[in-house]
Amino acid sequence: MIEVRNLTKRYGATTAVDGLDFRVEPGRVTGFLGPNGAGKSTTLRMVLGLDRPTAGEALVHGRPYAELEAPLRRVGALLDAHAVHGGRTARGHLRWLAASNGLPRRRLDEVLQQVGLAEAADRRIKGFSLGMRQRLGVAAALLGDPPVLLLDEPVNGLDPEGIRWIRTLLRGLAGEGRAVLVSSHLMAEMALTADHLVVVGRGRLLADLSTEAFLAQHGRTRVRVRAVDPLKLADLLRTSGTAAEPVEGGAWEVSGAAPEEIGALAARHGVALYELSLLQDSLEEAFMRMTADAVEYRAVAA
Numbered sequence: 001m002i003e004v005r006n007l008t009k010r011y012g013a014t015t016a017v018d019g020l021d022f023r024v025e026p027g028r029v030t031g032f033l034g035p036n037g038a039g040k041s042t043t044l045r046m047v048l049g050l051d052r053p054t055a056g057e058a059l060v061h062g063r064p065y066a067e068l069e070a071p072l073r074r075v076g077a078l079l080d081a082h083a084v085h086g087g088r089t090a091r092g093h094l095r096w097l098a099a100s101n102g103l104p105r106r107r108l109d110e111v112l113q114q115v116g117l118a119e120a121a122d123r124r125i126k127g128f129s130l131g132m133r134q135r136l137g138v139a140a141a142l143l144g145d146p147p148v149l150l151l152d153e154p155v156n157g158l159d160p161e162g163i164r165w166i167r168t169l170l171r172g173l174a175g176e177g178r179a180v181l182v183s184s185h186l187m188a189e190m191a192l193t194a195d196h197l198v199v200v201g202r203g204r205l206l207a208d209l210s211t212e213a214f215l216a217q218h219g220r221t222r223v224r225v226r227a228v229d230p231l232k233l234a235d236l237l238r239t240s241g242t243a244a245e246p247v248e249g250g251a252w253e254v255s256g257a258a259p260e261e262i263g264a265l266a267a268r269h270g271v272a273l274y275e276l277s278l279l280q281d282s283l284e285e286a287f288m289r290m291t292a293d294a295v296e297y298r299a300v301a302a
């Protein structure tokens with residue numbers, strides 16, 4: 001388990017992480033989300049002992065990372081897929097990591113197989129595509145068979161098949177009871193992968209709840225309705241007291257009413273419908289709405 005308590009990091013006048021508190025529980029994938037500059041990477045670096053907190057603490061299995069014995073057996077991490085020696089082969093890179101952590105040699109072939117790099121094991125990393133480097137980074141994270149995994153943007157550079165592979169892998173690892181923390185900007189992907197979300201903005205905690213609860217709290221639902229006679233429908237909606245907005249193609253989007261209510265209303269007034277459907281915000285839309293005030297850099301309209 002990862003536990004972050006009042007975690008704070010200041011760089012001069014910039015407060016990158018501002019009193020964060022959250023836990024990453026075993027048995028689920030926790031998505032770590034936030035706009036650019038929100039403090040995600042800084043937090044992950046502090047969890048891994050690569051940066052020292054200005055205040056507060058980040059604990060893995062109840063201890064700071066630096067105090068863990070054989071850390072690769074306790075927590076696996078993928079931070080920067082480029083931070084590898086290009087002159088080494090994939091197997092050479094993993095062999096060096098395994099030796100420095102006292103891990104058995106048989107793990108090399110197991111993880112190379114698991115990430116789909118068995119064929120490329122003896123090629124030099126400098127010839128690897130970004131996707132292959134990501135896979136190698138995942139292999140390194142899995143090498144010690146750790147109960148905690150921490151991955152910063154693991155799907156960067158992966159093609160659709162690779163993205164699907166990461167999703168299945170992470171869900172499988174959580175299914176085995178591991179604690180998985182994964183940061184990503186790809187909301188559609190997070191909606192499919194993460195059971196739980198920790199959302200940060202300007203270094204502060206904005207939300208810590210299940211993906212389902214996040215969507216229920218921050219996503220809107222509307223009813224899309226389209227009738228044979230658009231003018232009749234418009235009149236009906238206007239007099240019904242619902243909040244309705246016209247959209248393209250003569251359709252309307254109604255908020256604050258269920259499809260059943262709109263359908264029954266239309267039937268009572270003899271308005272034949274072509275379409276009646278419930279629209280739910282995607283995780284991306286819900287996320288954009290909740291973080292709108294916490295975006296550090298945004299395009300300003302000229």
Ligand SMILES: Nc1ncnc2c1ncn2[C@@H]1O[C@H](COP(=O)(O)OP(=O)(O)OP(=O)(O)O)[C@@H](O)[C@H]1O
Nearest residue numbers: 011014015016034035036037038039040041042043
């Ligand atoms: N070494 C550093 N020195 C000074 N400021 C830093 C340093 N590292 C990060 N920052 C600042 O801290 C803030 C948080 O940065 P961080 O990289 O943690 O955000 P992030 O959420 O990971 O962003 P992104 O999604 O863009 O990767 C930013 O304002 C950044 O400029």
